[in-house]
Amino acid sequence: MRALRALHDAARATLDPAHYDYVAGGAGEERVLADNERAFDRYRLLPRVLTGAAARDTRVDLPGAPGAAPVVAAPTAFHRLMHEGGERATARAAAAEGAVLVTGAASTTAVADVVAAAHGTAPEAAVWFQLYAHPRAEVTTALVRRAEDAGCTALVLTVDSPVFGRRSRDLRNGFTDLPPGYAAENMRDLPGAPPGALTDIPMSPALSWPDVAAVVRGTPLPVLLKGVLHPADARLAVEHGAAGVIVSNHGGRQSDAVPAAVDCLPAVVAAVAGRVPVLMDGGVRRGSDIAVALALGAAAVGVGRPVMWGLAAEGEAGVRAVLAGLREEYDHTLALCGGRRNTDLTRDMAVREDGTW
Template identity: 85%
Template sequence: MHPDGERATARAAAAEGAVLVTGTAATTAVADVVAAAREAAPDPAVWFQLSPHPRREVTAALARRAADAGCTALVVTVDSPVFGRHTRDLRNGFTDLPPGYTAENMRDLPGAPPGGLTDVPMSPEVSWQDLDEIVRGTPLPVLVKGVLHPADARLAVEHGAAGVLVSNHGGRQCDTVPAALDCLPAVADAVAGRVPVLMDGGVRRGADIAVALALGARAVGVGRPVVWGLAAAGESGVRRVLALLRDEYDHTLALCGGRRNADLTRDMVVRRGEPRW
């Protein structure tokens, strides 16, 4: 999307006080992403999205790299035991990263030479035991990403998760899966305040943030709008997107009669077809 890619996004997020989640398959190594964020803020919040690898020693090595780089949390993705069937990518002939781009976080790891996305295999056997090992093996708090069912949310907390991220992977993994927002209230009820609940998917305006917080989220993840800002204007474009979202959210909160996040309550959200109070 932009020659400065992850570095520009990291600087923008740090400058705006937002958490950046950099990924296992990023084309910029996690240490370089954290270094870029520190150019904009002395103590930025950079988290590392971790895709469990079929070889557990590779998963552990990735977690160590994230901690050594200065990341402040791991976000373990559990809804991608295999790649989804992305029909639009197939129609467009996109099967891997363009020449010259590599999954830098995989460099020099055993059995995983740097290369394209095919060098980031995901474990089809990921289990709660894997989560136990990740939690035990890292000093960082571990969030579990890709939770839609309340029973899984309860299990994640029981297995040491420091947070739960309600997500359907942007709808790109399994067709007909419910929207993350529809699953959010039940997951929030199941977690019952024991750990923070986050949500991503479909956040396009500040009002979307307000709805998610009213339904039980502590925070939201933003993906595509950030990419659009990056493509349009690089670092300044990402900053503009984040500032717009914050301004729109504040405006919506005020129009709902609120002054704090906690003033948003579930009864403020009325679904189509439901009775109006």
């Protein structure tokens, strides 16, 4: 997507280098970060002919978000470091484009203010809340209640972060906490917790499947599990009450020794067997990437870094440009594949670059 490259370049020229590196970087030698994008180049789309329509319906029903765009704004941290409009600008843009926003636990704007900004643009806009389960159950409960009270329509429980990834750029830049005047606002005033520092984001290697079940039981909101790569974990997620599974390697920011997310998608889809929707994120940069993911069984895709580049470069308008551009490219690709709706993209239409399945 040419416009996305231009937004990236403009963002890089605008941002403090340490803040740019925080978003752009990955874990270790950044092999997984690079492979997330390269993996899509290993797939081709095998179109059907004489089956299309003059107009296509690309809406999808997701948990707590009926009729959403197939492109979700994935959870990302510290939007106010990108642009003074911060998460409010991102929320307004996503709402205007009919896209679900997953607001991050490490948001520099409180979840209630993010949802208010989205609803100020589109009262029906869906905002999901990214949740890390805290070692202390009362803290997790407090975060869940904040999301419920704010008007979030689903929770996204991130399960691929037992510890922080070793991110070489951040270590080199000494970026270990937010600068003065910024905080992880959702972490303020929690039971027994200090105020909102980067290091307060809870990550626990002791998190287990009973903890997942407790989160599901403790809220009326649907709970999606994010960070699933192994098909056995996808089955366990459904068995423990997950309303959806998000195939993700955390944008290459956790382990530098895992497969590209899209390569894990087919096995997870097979394991879930249609019981709940499967989403994926990691490396989506073109409308054709979205089509590949949907052909491999995803209900929708998430984009993280592209949203941040749009925000840094042009604020709300930049985020809208990213989401609208990807959606329009996807619609064009769907037409070229002979599709009328998302479900017309089927597994037999996604082939490897050598033409094999």
